[in-house]
Amino acid sequence: MLQQYSSSVSNSCSRDSHLCSVFLHSWGLKELQVATFNFNPLRPKPFCDRPSTSMSFCCVCIHENHHRSPRVRRRKPLPQNVDLPTQWPKKKKKPYPIPFKKIKEAGRADKKLAEKGIEKPLEPPKNGLLVPSLVPVAYKVLNAWKLLIKGVAKLLHVVPVYACSICPEVHVGQAGNQIQDCNGTGNVLRRSFHKWMKGSVSDILVPIESYHMYDPFGRRIKHETRFKYDRIPALVELCIQAGVEIPEYPSRRRSKAVRMIGRKMIDLGGFVDEPKICRSGDALAELDTYRCYSEQGNTPPASASDVRQVAEDTLEAYEEVRSGVATLMKKYTVKACGYCPEVHVGPCGHNVKLCGAFKHQWRDGKHGWQDATVDEVFPPNYVWHVKEVGGSPLRGSLRRFYGKAPAVVELCVQAGAKIPAKYKPMMRRDIVIPDGEEASLVA
Template sequence: MSNWRHKVWRNLSSFQGSCYSTTPSRTNKLKLDDLRKIRPMILRRIENRAKDYPVKEIVPVAEEILIARKNLLSNVTALLKVFPVLTCKFCSEVFVGKEGHLIETCRSYIRRGNNRLHEWVPGSINDILVPVESYHLHNISQGVIRHQQRFDYDRVPAILELCCQAGAIHPEEILQYSKIHDNPQISDEDIRSLPAGDLKYVGTNAQMAWEKVRAGVKKLLLVYPSKVCKRCKEVHVGPSGHKARLCGVFKYESWRGTHYWEKAGVNDLVPEKVVWHRRPQDPVVLVDEGRSYYGHAPAIVSLCSHAGAIVPVKYACKMKPQGLSFSFTNSVPNLET
């Protein structure tokens, strides 16, 4: 019996040693030699593919995105002078209104609680239009950015980087373009002089610019590849993701290391910041007991609706404009028609 166990253990040891051996076998050496031979051919094909970019037919689409983005930033800045926006001190919750809601949805790792009330502080334009940045590439055929090279490249908005690769912005002028157009200056006197009808016009223009930006980015992503990390939502505009090990750098995150790249979509470059939307039939302050009755909407859509803009029909299923509201007198609403 002992001889049988000794034979089984010896076979298992030899099998595990062959599987986990660090010495390259002859087959692996042949494969490495083949990869070294075809590496120049792969690099040559990448350089030749870069000659086809930018696509001339797509350049007008990128230019329209830049114009719509400029109008969006200026109109949202003007609306924030009139309609207050609040953000939670401990989490990323945003609410459009003078008073924050009382819905217990704060799940910040700092407070160490599952459901708590939010602590509201004044918000900014970055709470309505979430900034998404990526590394700026000098050309589409350059090598992959290594971890030790992460400080050698500038970080720019992902939309501008996408339009830059599409030929709408010169690569050397993208930083100057971002400084000029990303901070529109609108005084309070100009907003006070606007009548109510013009304020509705501003909200409508912001809504239309938001839709144009998303539609244009959707078209560009069909031609120019972009990547997003599955775990931390890092965005990289280019044919392959970078090698900077920045995924899970915080202590509360379980994963730390390289990014897990997948194909990016419109919501990755132009995120929809979904917030609780107060309807006319809802109470002045939203309470936690009626959270199943209230509606949701992207923050930009909620802000434009406060200005009087007509909300597109595709958001009606989330906003529940004709839905029931929470009743303080009776916890079960009357469903009779």
């Protein structure tokens, strides 16, 4: 009789659970989880004890995933004001872009492989081969660089640019600022006022040059052989090593990978001398800010109706160059000195002893090479932002209310281009600049 009772109860429980599932499906709830708890009527115990095999009771857990609203990712609002990146003092070494702990770990791993005689695994372009997917990126960067130089040269006819003849300060506006922050020679006699002169393209686009090498994995450049190599913009040299073909500046294209054990190359494919090419003076006419566009007269000015379009195109080219350089530097090695602005494109830095920065006597003039950043290869060159183009010059007493922006961005904005959203907090557009009498009352 007891067996008949237990079987009837279990059958009714299973039937009820089935009806419950059908009822819930009618609500549109598709995911159900049924948990059974065993209970013995002859031994009444709480559910927390170990269950025994007898009657089963059903418990249904409902997941309302069907009616759950989709997630909406809210973008974080841009901050109102952003300070500029801190300038590292000249009497200290720049921090490593990659933590030094990771550099040491990678060195230990290479040393262990070298002790065992195992070849170091290398992937393109670390083994000397090109990365096919980055060749179009290199051409895009080089074309954008040409447009950027031409656009800046045209805008200099519309927006005046001033450069200090003593320090590297640059100002974009109708008149030079009156901020007393000149640290050049004789600044005490001038009370740190700048000595402004007419600026050029090289003042807007800071020229960063490096040695051009036919074979980056070949012989290292020594101090005695430095005059055998040409100096070209580091950005152009990066594009050449990434696959751009310039007849005046050829580069060795390997078909066989370089092999290494630790830091020693065991298969380099032999040393190859650079082919002799007669370079004309116009080889870098469109790629160098010094040779072709150092003066405004070399480039015809833009018409009044096209000024805004030229400013928009120049700003777009600037962003393309910056993003493209960042993409190439993720794969191709670029070294920078930790003390001075010297940059070298290649797997290892050169041995030219021309570093005159902090404690260069201890290093015999050699550079302290480390991995480079995008700002070291393509520096933004921040300048003070002018809200009112035709207003009064910027004053040093109100400098905490002024913002800054890259020189190219400031030049294009004053020429009529739209301000990009990521530069607005840096320009401090939302801050109202007080008058001279009100500045002393502001906390």
